[in-house]
Amino acid sequence: xxxxxxxxxxxxxxxxxxxxxxxxxxxxxxxxxxxxxxxxxxxxxxxxxxxxxxxxxxxxxxxxxxxxxxxxxxxxxxxxxxxxxxxxxxxxxxxxxxxxxxxxxxxxxxxxxxxxxxxxxxxxxxxxxxxxxxxxxxxxxxxxxxxxxxxxxxxxxxxxxxxxxxxxxxxxxxxxxxxxxxxxxxxxxxxxxxxxxxxxxxxxxxxxxxxxxxxxxxxxxxxxxxxxxxxxxxxxxxxxxxxxxxxxxxxxxxxxxxxxxxxxxxxxxxxxxxxxxxxxxxxxxxxxxxxxxxxxxxxxxxxxxxxxxxxxxxxxxxxxxxxxxxxxxxxxxxxxxxxxxxxxxxxxxxxxxxxxxxxxxxxxxxxxxxxxxxxxxxx
Ligand SMILES: NC(=O)C1=CN([C@@H]2O[C@H](COP(=O)(O)OP(=O)(O)OC[C@H]3O[C@@H](n4cnc5c(N)ncnc54)[C@H](OP(=O)(O)O)[C@@H]3O)[C@@H](O)[C@H]2O)C=CC1
Ligand SMILES: Nc1c(N[C@@H]2O[C@H](COP(=O)(O)O)[C@@H](O)[C@H]2O)[nH]c(=O)[nH]c1=O
Numbered sequence: 001x002x003x004x005x006x007x008x009x010x011x012x013x014x015x016x017x018x019x020x021x022x023x024x025x026x027x028x029x030x031x032x033x034x035x036x037x038x039x040x041x042x043x044x045x046x047x048x049x050x051x052x053x054x055x056x057x058x059x060x061x062x063x064x065x066x067x068x069x070x071x072x073x074x075x076x077x078x079x080x081x082x083x084x085x086x087x088x089x090x091x092x093x094x095x096x097x098x099x100x101x102x103x104x105x106x107x108x109x110x111x112x113x114x115x116x117x118x119x120x121x122x123x124x125x126x127x128x129x130x131x132x133x134x135x136x137x138x139x140x141x142x143x144x145x146x147x148x149x150x151x152x153x154x155x156x157x158x159x160x161x162x163x164x165x166x167x168x169x170x171x172x173x174x175x176x177x178x179x180x181x182x183x184x185x186x187x188x189x190x191x192x193x194x195x196x197x198x199x200x201x202x203x204x205x206x207x208x209x210x211x212x213x214x215x216x217x218x219x220x221x222x223x224x225x226x227x228x229x230x231x232x233x234x235x236x237x238x239x240x241x242x243x244x245x246x247x248x249x250x251x252x253x254x255x256x257x258x259x260x261x262x263x264x265x266x267x268x269x270x271x272x273x274x275x276x277x278x279x280x281x282x283x284x285x286x287x288x289x290x291x292x293x294x295x296x297x298x299x300x301x302x303x304x305x306x307x308x309x310x311x312x313x314x315x316x317x318x319x320x321x322x323x324x325x326x327x328x329x330x331x332x333x334x335x336x337x338x339x340x341x342x343x344x345x346x347x348x349x350x351x352x353x354x355x356x357x358x359x360x361x362x363x364x365x366x367x368x369x370x371x372x373x374x375x376x377x378x379x
Pocket of ligand 1: 009010011012017018019025026028049050051052053054056057086087088089090091134135156157158159160161162164189
């Protein structure tokens with residue numbers, strides 16, 4: 001199910017805290033950084049905070065710049081992004097600034113919480129959406145995408161919300177403003193709480209930008225650890241997009257597909273990448289990538305192969321098709337964008353061959369058009 005692009009945004013102290021324990025909100029950003037945040041808000045379709053942040057900060061979550069609001073309107077968008085909160089209990093204060101400022105609002109809550117929230121917010125025009133007995137984040141993101149048309153979601157905290165989205169592999173990007181102060185209080189709210197994160201403690205996110213903004217440093221990261229089993233993660237989308245980009249590198253052919261592939265370890269380390277006809281005129285992408293990894297590499301059994309096209313199931317020109325090469329390498333997870341059409345081989349079912357031998361195969365159709373793009377001449 002498609003989700004919006006999920007951007008986690010926070011300002012954090014040198015000791016990893018989002019706030020202090022005092023009654024007033026701690027301002028970690030300075031004026032220049034609050035202006036940067038305003039710009040990120042203006043670029044978003046929706047802004048989400050948890051009910052804990054509503055209670056602690058009583059935020060408005062507006063686009064404060066009149067020019068940015070005007071630019072949104074000129075582009076056919078509402079002046080303000082949709083405001084979103086999540087609550088398990090539904091215990092929400094109807095007098096909070098959140099409800100009386102800005103544009104449309106939606107609350108995602110549990111079946112039980114929906115009764116309390118609907119009563120508390122009666123008459124305020126707020127959409128209260130129950131997502132089941134618990135707060136299922138995938139259901140929240142799917143609803144935002146499919147029903148509210150949200151393509152870019154900015155999440156402004158707090159710690160409990162950021163922690164869950166990162167732990168569940170649902171964050172596409174992190175934007176952290178590191179503030180030059182130390183909170184030092186053991187009970188001050190942390191940016192990321194305890195628990196298991198994708199890829200474990202050895203997983204390194206990819207740094208995509210650093211920039212001083214006044215006296216804070218903006219750091220932007222993207223996740224790298226593949227999902228597990230049949231469940232796709234935000235990092236799976238990123239790696240598959242790379243595989244689709246690699247397909248454009250292939251020497252063109254009228255008699256074979258152009259495909260890209262990447263092999264990634266469970267801790268997010270890229271083991272190899274390849275593309276069709278990279279090393280010889282018959283090489284397939286998965287074959288080219290796997291050939292660069294030492295057979296028996298201990299990281300292979302937990303690795304994921306990303307391939308823009310479903311791995312092949314039959315080959316005349318080689319002893320083994322790519323689905324077999326993947327299984328023989330010990331890999332048990334494959335993410336692909338496009339099922340093989342009957343162009344060269346009728347009813348090829350590489351995904352079926354992989355699944356029959358216990359591999360998890362994840363198809364992400366959102367990337368199908370990118371996978372097909374370098375193969376248009378074969379239509
Ligand atoms: N420096 C910064 O950039 C920012 C700092 N902050 C700070 O963070 C602190 C607030 O963080 P925190 O207390 O973690 O609150 P959050 O904003 O993360 O909200 C937590 C609340 O969201 C609901 N919720 C979230 N996940 C679930 C779930 N899986 N099931 C049920 N309910 C869920 C619950 O609401 P309910 O209780 O209604 O059931 C829960 O109490 C404040 O001190 C604030 O100032 C916040 C944002 C940014
Ligand atoms: N303290 C803090 C942030 N806090 C975030 O800003 C929200 C309040 O925004 P507003 O309604 O516009 O005042 C608050 O609820 C929380 O999500 N953000 C940051 O970038 N830097 C900061 O130092």
